[in-house]
Amino acid sequence: MAGRRRPGRFGRRCAAAIAVLALAGSLAACGATPAYVGAPDGPTIAIGVAVDEPGVGWWHDGRFSGFDVTVARYVADALGYADKQIVFTPVTPQTASGLLGQGRADLLVSALPVGESGRFVDARDAGNGTGNDAGDEAGNRSGSVSASTAGPESDVPEDVRDGAEDAGSYLVAPQQLLVHRDDVRTMASMGSLAGKVVCTVLGSGGAAALTKALPGVVVRPRPSYPQCLTALMVGEADAVSADGAVLAGLARGYGGDYLGIVRRPLASVAHGVRVKAGNARLARKVNEALRAMRRDGSWARAVRTLEEETGYRVEAGLNGVG
Template sequence: MKRYSNPAARAWRRILAALCAVACLFTVAACGSGNEAGKIRIGIKFDQPGVGFKKSGTYVGFDVDVARYIAEKLGYSDDQIVFKEAPSKQREAMLQNGDVDMIVASYSITDERKKAVSFAGPYFVAGQDLMVRQNDHEINGVQDLDGKRLCSVTGSTSAEVVKQRFASKVQLMEQPGYAECATALFSGIVDAVTTDDIILAGLASNARGKLRLIGKPFTQEYYGVGVKKGNTALAHRIDRAIADMEQDGSWQRAIANNTRGVKYKPNPKFNPPTPDLGRTGASQ
């Protein structure tokens, strides 16, 4: 079939494409594809009870509450949020590829990660801790780890800490998610699970008394909201939202609601943290 050229139509298509490209620089998710157009796409964890958890088609947890609060401050209603699973080892790629607009997924701010993405926050300071079976009293802190088997998640900061500080003392099993680590602990394959205390508090709460948090954190992990490298304008807007959440009491309520039934309180020396409201491009 013969096709006829229409230079005017082609010109209009180029102009519209250019306008959409420019609009995407100034808005979040303005040029999304399909049913994501006009929505904000947020990466969260799906397997961390109390932090980021997918349950019967709904999303719950402290990070989810933070993400919803930020989205509302950015002008999005709850039905304009698209939550996407953000496994630890895929977070940088998801931001770089434009799969999500931001990531709120127990994402520790590190110098190495800053090379690939920018961060807003911090919005929480966790501490790496240990979780054991309720009736196991052999492990009461890092001093008792000699010869023990630990589980953590591939690509997580916690796994890297174990490799750097305890490699000669412990056997580390890396799993794709914390549900697998909890299963390994229940079944006796490992002696403890190690990651950030708020994640362990959520897992222990979900285990209904079968697991317990040691409560002796040995690091400080500054949780940030990951955005695409260089998007400091969005990072600054997120910082303002985090500051508002801490000031109006929503932050404190989110912590309490998501760690019920567990003796857990964030370290008051570091929490709630102050986001970098005066950030510049150089700080990212």
């Protein structure tokens, strides 16, 4: 019986892998794509966002969308910039500090490693949240992991840690595993993960958190999430690790019915805003905007959209809501 199922499963995985490969090819051109559609009107603000995270930071059909992008637009508006004055540019953990240091971005709005010289200033205590309950037991038990706790084997580049100043976080999500749906139950136990190959994105800090939480796993970083997904689909990796919001978007956007998330939390990941190191004035203004987003209900509306588009349920305990 197992022999009969395997070809069908293999065929489905191949079909899904082809779809992911096609997507990866289209996203590879993102660096060459215009960072905005149409000509900006007046002074501009350049904002780095992810482009390969459906529902979170996503470039698709000629436009940027997702939870991070919604936050970026809100912050830009609070700083006095209209939509036509925003220049979005693709960012990855590897390119983050370069964008700020070289003046190609004024803000980074994404899930990025927490620096050794500081940590995200929480904006979550300033307003009421969504009132959601945590989706599982993960919420209150997840521990925050930063480059300072990751130790000397951290995969966060030194210039990423030192070249940016944290202006505030707007979402905290548990780091989890994305696997083939058939493997969700078996990979939920610690013992079953020994020797498994887990793909993370280079520079994200995910590798250090994984080796700390799961000493027996083999971590193989790749440059992007589409590449990690391809590795998962073709059998070069057993799982992909990122925060739950990103994984939910990847599963729904790329994986269809083939992928599922192991809900057990491994660490916590903060989505936040960063500015160039030394720009404390801008950092304060951004933090004020994030607090205002909580107070006026805009954050709660953005969370509902995130949940509708990805199926991810924001952890109440991690985000000060309830």
